[in-house]
Amino acid sequence: MGGVGTIAAYGLEFGGKAEVTAVVRSDYDHLTQKGFDIESCDYGSVKAFKPSHVEKSIEAAVKNHGPFEFAIFSMKNIPDVQPVEPLIDECYRKGTAIVLLQNGLGIEKPVLKEFPEAIVISGVSMISSTLYHGAVSHVGPDSVAFGVCDNGKLPLDEQTAVCKRFIDIYSTGKNVVKFDENVKYTRWRKLIYNATINSTCALTDADIGRLELFGGIDSIVRPAMKEIRAIAKADGVDLPESIMEDMIRSDDGEWYAPSMLVDIRKGNYCEYKVIVGNALDVAKEKGVDAPVLTVLYNLLHVVQMRTMEQKEKFTLPAKRPLPKDNFKIEYK
Structure with a gap:
């Protein structure tokens, strides 16, 4: 239950058609004792919003409240840390049914590989919502859009009925x-x-308003958007040129900090692999040059590694190893 998950949970309860069980870890005490504002x-x-049930683990959720008709995954999509x-x-x-209310491109592929007969629903949310210290600011x-990731095992009509x-x-x-x-198409569109x-924004520690005022939209964002459009087109998805300006203007009126910037400011991991890395995998497969996205990806990789070290996922030696030492990081 971050910025997106909290609004999803609240909406499900608000509609009166669902009973939500939330699995919450770091915010468990705050949510159960005070609720989220x-x-x-x-x-x-x-x-002081609280869903019907809150548990610390999936095991407890299933034991005490399962089985579930829908399992919604709204946490950060960080396969390099927590698949x-x-x-x-x-x-x-x-x-x-598995609902992937998450960012990224092609995120259904590893899920369908592990659960080939599952009904997998893609959820692409255009929402401006962030969680800080038990308070959710939802400004967009x-x-x-929810759609079916066809598993090829069950009739499409059956999968569609569950999605609807x-x-x-x-x-x-x-x-x-x-x-x-x-x-x-929808997932490529959001990747813009x-x-x-x-x-x-994540790399510069500047919200979108400041990024524009400081020149980052024209120098970095627009060239990167053109690369996404080119990769998508090579992948069979023709995104209109107008989508670039639509996305740039989508947070007008707000000093909005996008999700990856919020993650960096909190010292959390970011979703660079499924957002930028998967797009670059398609670019490589289709033979599309993407120099700006490549630089963004490699810089984000360094930031992710820095976060891993801070969270003690590995320990570096006191003396700096040199290339000739063939040092390899060992993950805990």
Whole structure:
């Protein structure tokens, strides 16, 4: 239950069609004792929100409240640190639909590889919502597209019916929810924002308003957006040129800090692999040059490694090793 997950949980409870069990770790005490305060452009001022049930682990959630019709994954998508598949394995039962309300491109592929007969729903949310110290600031309307990641094992009509049932449950009349006919297009479209604005804000420690005033939109973001459009086109997705300006203007009026910048400021890991790395994998496969995105990716990789060291995922020797030493980092 970060910025996105909290609004999702609140919306599900608000609609009166769902009973939500949230698995929360670091914020468990705050959520259970005080609840989260929400200032939302969709729902107004909400004090001390708690979902129906809160547990510290998936195991406890399943034992005390399962099995579940839908398992929604809204945590950061960081496969280099915490792959989502082992977490799914803890709660997946036949009949449980997996909802990936997460950033990134091609994120359904490893899930369907591990759970080939599961119904997997892609959720792409265009929302400006952040969580700081138990308070959620939700300044951009919750607009989300849910679509089927066809597993090729079950009839598509059956998978679609489950997805549309979830859409009915998630729709509150205050959010904008639609069925996604083309999951691939939608995920490439969001990458126009996430791989460029999100990445650059994270690396410069500047919100999108300051990034524009300081010149970063024209010098970095627009060239990177052109690369995303070129890669997407090579992958069969033709994004209109107008989408670049739409994304640049999407947070107008707010000194908005995108999710990766919030992660960096909190000292957390960021989603650079699924957002930028997966796009570059497609670029390599299709023979598309992407020099700006490559630099952004490599800089974010260094930042991620710095965060790993700070979180003691590995320990470096007191004396700096040199290339001739063939030193290899050993992860804990």
